[in-house]
Amino acid sequence: MIFPVHHGENEKMYDVIIIGAGLVGLGTANALQEHNPRLRLLVLDKEKGVATHQSGHNSNVVHSGIYYTPGSLKARLAKQGNRTTYQFCQEHGLYYDRCGKVVVATQQKELPLLENIYQRGRQNGLEISRLSQAELKEREPYVNGLGAILVPDAGIVNYPEIAEKLAEIIQGKGGDIHCQQQVNAIHEHADYIEVHTSQARYQGKQLVNCAGLHSDRIAKLAGYETGMKIVPFRGEYYVLNSNKNYLVNHLIYPVPNPDFPFLGVHFTRMHNGKRDVGPNAVLAFKREGYRKTDFSLRDLTETLIYKGFWKIATRYFDEGMAEMRRSFSHKLFTDNARQLIPALQPEDITPGGSGVRAQALTAEGKLVDDFHFVVGRRSLHVCNAPSPAATASMEIGREIVRKYFSAL
Numbered sequence: 183m184i185f186p187v188h189h190g191e192n193e194k195m196y197d198v199i200i201i202g203a204g205l206v207g208l209g210t211a212n213a214l215q216e217h218n219p220r221l222r223l224l225v226l227d228k229e230k231g232v233a234t235h236q237s238g239h240n241s242n243v244v245h246s247g248i249y250y251t252p253g254s255l256k257a258r259l260a261k262q263g264n265r266t267t268y269q270f271c272q273e274h275g276l277y278y279d280r281c282g283k284v285v286v287a288t289q290q291k292e293l294p295l296l297e298n299i300y301q302r303g304r305q306n307g308l309e310i311s312r313l314s315q316a317e318l319k320e321r322e323p324y325v326n327g328l329g330a331i332l333v334p335d336a337g338i339v340n341y342p343e344i345a346e347k348l349a350e351i352i353q354g355k356g357g358d359i360h361c362q363q364q365v366n367a368i369h370e371h372a373d374y375i376e377v378h379t380s381q382a383r384y385q386g387k388q389l390v391n392c393a394g395l396h397s398d399r400i401a402k403l404a405g406y407e408t409g410m411k412i413v414p415f416r417g418e419y420y421v422l423n424s425n426k427n428y429l430v431n432h433l434i435y436p437v438p439n440p441d442f443p444f445l446g447v448h449f450t451r452m453h454n455g456k457r458d459v460g461p462n463a464v465l466a467f468k469r470e471g472y473r474k475t476d477f478s479l480r481d482l483t484e485t486l487i488y489k490g491f492w493k494i495a496t497r498y499f500d501e502g503m504a505e506m507r508r509s510f511s512h513k514l515f516t517d518n519a520r521q522l523i524p525a526l527q528p529e530d531i532t533p534g535g536s537g538v539r540a541q542a543l544t545a546e547g548k549l550v551d552d553f554h555f556v557v558g559r560r561s562l563h564v565c566n567a568p569s570p571a572a573t574a575s576m577e578i579g580r581e582i583v584r585k586y587f588s589a590l
């Protein structure tokens with residue numbers, strides 16, 4: 183796939199310019215073309231190709247929608263997105279494995295939380311079932327559980343492959359995707375919008391900001407205060423040595439802490455035959471900082487001078503420090519994962535990749551839970567699209583079109 187780099191002035195007046203060639207940006211372009219194939223579309227990204235950040239650094243899980251508040255966008259779009267994602271893979275001959283997942287309570291105190299998740303899942307209209315200890319042992323002989331929920335619709339895909347296919351479809355229908363174009367200025371005029379990168383200038387009638395880890399900054403460039411800031415949380419993975427693959431049959435998840443939007447360290451059967459263990463959730467010192475040593479003075483300063491950050495840091499100090507310690511200690515990380523699979527030994531796992539989550543945080547110190555859009559005059563800003571936004575990406579795009587662009 184060739185992604186042109188554009189230099190100089192582009193005289194074309196686009197109908198919609200989308201910033202960000204992650205899954206949400208591509209899902210939005212795809213939905214706009216479904217809605218009106220004649221629209222002139224442009225997707226801009228600062229990197230060399232598509233899905234370079236969150237969309238290419240995640241667990242590759244197709245979520246079902248079990249955890250999310252009934253009636254929320256996450257609940258609805260994850261459920262629809264689950265079907266859409268499998269259908270898309272089927273239609274285009276891409277890898278998918280609807281292997282199912284188990285959510286496991288390992289301690290007595292987690293059983294009521296597990297029951298809450300079950301009730302939520304039922305309210306969200308999912309086909310899920312409770313598993314007894316014996317039924318869980320049959321499916322996952324090495325998992326330690328007092329009770330579990332089976333979620334048959336959860337599965338695994340290869341999101342970078344999906345993003346490449348979406349890009350191919352968008353370009354095939356006449357949409358432009360220009361990479362290596364870092365947006366650094368946006369001017370909204372009465373009847374058009376102007377987007378500047380270091381190399382080129384573009385004009386469009388509408389703009390959609392799908393810039394993930396930089397979505398708050400792009401909104402600000404366009405002149406909008408969103409009332410929230412992106413705080414980056416790195417998620418680090420280990421890989422299970424392949425001679426221990428037998429320890430994991432499904433996707434195996436713990437009962438998540440209801441105070442956090444993250445799902446806890448889980449075991450994931452991957453598209454490449456490997457088994458991932460992770461991710462944890464540690465504060466990243468750089469928005470696109472994939473290594474522990476990555477640091478950006480600008481990014482960290484912005485986090486540290488943000489009121490909302492200190493509110494949440496004070497409230498969850500112990501949890502945050504425990505995550506940090508686990509991040510630096512192979513043994514502590516293993517101990518955490520061993521709650522699900524007691525047979526796991528530190529030598530069974532080796533450090534793997536990582537991803538950085540774009541989590542919006544309000545000035546009041548609230549981690550924004552649902553997908554969140556801010557509407558401008560000629561622009562729409564996707565200000566919070568954390569997990570399960572990969573699963574839901576094509577449906578997020580359709581929602582954006584239905585709500586904001588149906589007149590195009």
Ligand SMILES: Cc1cc2nc3c(=O)[nH]c(=O)nc-3n(C[C@H](O)[C@H](O)[C@H](O)COP(=O)(O)OP(=O)(O)OC[C@H]3O[C@@H](n4cnc5c(N)ncnc54)[C@H](O)[C@@H]3O)c2cc1C
Nearest residue numbers: 202204205206228236237240241243365394417537571573
């Ligand atoms: C560790 C981890 C595990 C996850 N696991 C799952 C999972 O299993 N299932 C699931 O459904 N979801 C998962 N998620 C969430 C999911 O990956 C994201 O919600 C989703 O990929 C968000 O897509 P996006 O397009 O909004 O962001 P991104 O993929 O980050 O794309 C944003 C794009 O904007 C571009 N950009 C930013 N600033 C500029 C600029 N100034 N100019 C031009 N371009 C710019 C970036 O280069 C980037 O390509 C996970 C996320 C992480 C980090």
